[in-house]
Amino acid sequence: MKRGIKSLIFYLVLFAIIVSVVSVMYAGPETEKLIYSDLVKEIQVNNIKELSVTGTTATALRNDDTKFTADIPSLEILHEDVGSVIKKQVETGTLKYATPPVAEAP
Numbered sequence: 001m002k003r004g005i006k007s008l009i010f011y012l013v014l015f016a017i018i019v020s021v022v023s024v025m026y027a028g029p030e031t032e033k034l035i036y037s038d039l040v041k042e043i044q045v046n047n048i049k050e051l052s053v054t055g056t057t058a059t060a061l062r063n064d065d066t067k068f069t070a071d072i073p074s075l076e077i078l079h080e081d082v083g084s085v086i087k088k089q090v091e092t093g094t095l096k097y098a099t100p101p102v103a104e105a106p
Contacts, residue, residue: 050098058070
């Protein structure tokens with residue numbers, strides 16, 4: 001009986017190790033979380049090739065293919081801070097911007 005329990009425990013531990021290794025192998029890359037000022041700096045130094053904004057979350061892909069997110073105060077403030085830089089980078093083809101420009105007030 002003791003031998004059967006030891007075998008069962010061995011196989012359960014082995015199964016747990018295999019599941020852990022497989023889950024680590026198939027886990028996607030983690031997305032880095034930056035603060036707003038770091039996002040602005042990344043945009044200003046032309047280190048971003050893709051940018052999208054949903055609500056108050058900006059998601060960006062750097063030129064080295066690392067991904068990060070940052071909370072922004074609002075789309076309007078982002079455009080006030082770096083809107084002209086974004087526009088220039090989009091025009092030159094160095095930035096793909098998935099968020100439409102802010103509509104101007106009448």
